[in-house]
Amino acid sequence: xxxxxxxxxxxxxxxxxxxxxxxxxxxxxxxxxxxxxxxxxxxxxxxxxxxxxxxxxxxxxxxxxxxxxxxxxxxxxxxxxxxxxxxxxxxxxxxxxxxxxxxxxxxxxxxxxxxxxxxxxxxxxxxxxx
Amino acid sequence: xxxxxxxxxxxxxxxxxxxxxxxxxxxxxxxxxxxxxxxxxxxxxxxxxxxxxxxxxxxxxxxxxxxxxxxxxxxxxxxxxxxxxxxxxxxxxxxxxxxxxxxxxxxxxxxxxxxxxxxxxxxxxxxxxxxxxxxxxxxxxxxxxxxxxxxxxxxxxxxxxxxxxxxxxxxxxxxxxxxxxxxxxxxxxxxxxxxxxxxxxxxxxxxxxxxxxxxxxxxxxxxxxxxxxxxxxxxxxxxxxxxxxxxxxxxxxxxxxxxxxxxxxxxxxxxxxxxxxxxxxxxxxxxxxxxxxxxxxxxxxxxxxxxxxxxxxxxxxxxxxxxxxxxxxxxxxxxxxxxxxxxxxxxxxxxxxxx
Numbered sequence: 001x002x003x004x005x006x007x008x009x010x011x012x013x014x015x016x017x018x019x020x021x022x023x024x025x026x027x028x029x030x031x032x033x034x035x036x037x038x039x040x041x042x043x044x045x046x047x048x049x050x051x052x053x054x055x056x057x058x059x060x061x062x063x064x065x066x067x068x069x070x071x072x073x074x075x076x077x078x079x080x081x082x083x084x085x086x087x088x089x090x091x092x093x094x095x096x097x098x099x100x101x102x103x104x105x106x107x108x109x110x111x112x113x114x115x116x117x118x119x120x121x122x123x124x125x126x127x128x129x130x
Numbered sequence: 131x132x133x134x135x136x137x138x139x140x141x142x143x144x145x146x147x148x149x150x151x152x153x154x155x156x157x158x159x160x161x162x163x164x165x166x167x168x169x170x171x172x173x174x175x176x177x178x179x180x181x182x183x184x185x186x187x188x189x190x191x192x193x194x195x196x197x198x199x200x201x202x203x204x205x206x207x208x209x210x211x212x213x214x215x216x217x218x219x220x221x222x223x224x225x226x227x228x229x230x231x232x233x234x235x236x237x238x239x240x241x242x243x244x245x246x247x248x249x250x251x252x253x254x255x256x257x258x259x260x261x262x263x264x265x266x267x268x269x270x271x272x273x274x275x276x277x278x279x280x281x282x283x284x285x286x287x288x289x290x291x292x293x294x295x296x297x298x299x300x301x302x303x304x305x306x307x308x309x310x311x312x313x314x315x316x317x318x319x320x321x322x323x324x325x326x327x328x329x330x331x332x333x334x335x336x337x338x339x340x341x342x343x344x345x346x347x348x349x350x351x352x353x354x355x356x357x358x359x360x361x362x363x364x365x366x367x368x369x370x371x372x373x374x375x376x377x378x379x380x381x382x383x384x385x386x387x388x389x390x391x392x393x394x395x396x397x398x399x400x401x402x403x404x405x406x407x408x409x410x411x412x413x414x415x416x417x418x419x420x421x422x423x424x425x426x427x428x429x430x431x432x433x434x435x436x437x438x439x440x441x442x443x444x445x446x447x448x449x450x451x452x453x454x455x456x457x458x459x460x461x462x463x464x465x466x467x468x469x470x471x472x473x474x475x476x477x478x479x480x481x482x483x484x485x
Contacts, residue, residue, distance in 0.1 A: 007442075007443070010332050010442065011435075011439055013331065013332060014328045014329075014331055014332060014435050014438050014439065014442075015435050017327075017328060017331040018328050018434055018435045018438075021324055021327060021328075021361070021434065022357075022360050022361065024320040024321075024324070024353070024357055027353050027356050027357045027360065028353075028356070029230055029231075029349065029353065
């Protein structure tokens with residue numbers, strides 16, 4: 001190996017640099033229709049809520065000519081895409097409200113069933129003396 | 131006896147490792163003077179493969195060679211066929227890797243594992259790409275004979291002309307670190323990026339080229355892109371889907387092959403890197419250690435600093451580089467077309483003769 005290279009010094013440099021590497025786990029997920037659904041229904045609803053509002057606007061990067069062309073296309077199709085997006089947003093908001101309401105009702109019913117089951121068990125015990 | 135060998139797989143597409151293996155086996159079987167065809171549910175353009183629906187009749191004398199790598203309805207219907215059957219097991223990516231990224235791939239791979247378990251009494255013989263795959267078959271209750279047979283790689287194709295534009299573009303004196311494989315969460319490209327981040331600190335004149343398509347894993351790809359932005363890395367190149375001459379060019383331009391994959395059933399790109407004389411630094415996970423054998427640099431733990439240190443050593447120590455390349459060349463001979471072809475030929479002959 002080239003003797004002029006001090007490997008120990010270099011390694012301590014890398015170790016120092018590695019200490020503050022941002023973790024990949026901290027990078028937010030982007031989800032779309034192809035993503036997997038969280039197993040917990042409350043998580044699914046909270047995710048549904050966070051992605052409920054959509055918009056057709058996209059930031060455009062790249063070479064000037066490409067940006068110009070894409071912006072032109074965006075303007076041309078705006079009359080077509082925006083009403084669809086608005087309708088979709090209305091639907092998403094209603095769907096989210098409906099699912100949340102169903103989930104809340106389900107939670108209340110689960111609690112009620114548990115309470116009635118406990119009551120039922122107590123009555124059976126009283127009746128048969130077990 | 132009018133025996134026919136039927137190779138069966140869900141999809142045959144250009145450039146896919148499983149498809150390449152089936153196509154290479156087809157040539158070997160034909161060289162044995164046997165009647166053979168490949169059938170698939172989905173067939174790419176201009177490939178010598180028939181649609182599975184065109185199979186007319188399977189007689190008890192026939193032999194089915196089934197390539198297992200994903201979830202498909204075939205997995206649940208094979209046990210109804212009357213002939214003898216061989217499974218070539220290429221492994222299935224564990225579904226949990228896909229859970230946060232793709233509902234389809236999660237469902238497909240889960241269905242694959244259900245099929246794998248369902249078929250554990252279906253086959254008369256299993257061929258595993260690696261010892262790792264063999265151990266998984268045993269875990270899933272396979273009690274038939276299981277033989278380890280490396281993937282058949284037609285190296286002759288790699289001698290075709292590479293894409294000169296790419297070679298010229300990346301032959302600028304910078305260190306080119308590459309990883310070849312689809313952008314997929316099990317391949318842990320984020321760990322490759324992390325190791326590159328560390329290496330870049332000591333050698334700013336370096337770039338990372340991630341060669342592979344992200345079709346179906348766009349969510350993972352988007353996260354990786356964001357991660358490179360957070361790390362402030364401008365020199366991470368995602369090539370997307372590339373043509374064969376472009377893959378050849380990326381290997382030719384590469385100085386290091388870095389693999390941090392956590393799940394591989396064999397990992398053909400490792401053998402390709404050996405062929406192109408690119409030193410390999412790889413995490414010891416899945417079948418990677420088995421494929422590398424004594425060659426390359428095997429990382430015992432997922433540590434970006436350690437990976438970067440090894441890249442640095444290889445790039446600055448000619449003797450070490452030479453030693454690694456010699457060992458890789460030696461290991462490559464174990465995967466030679468003739469050797470793996472003959473191994474398959476012997477296995478198939480013994481199977482036909484009932485041995």
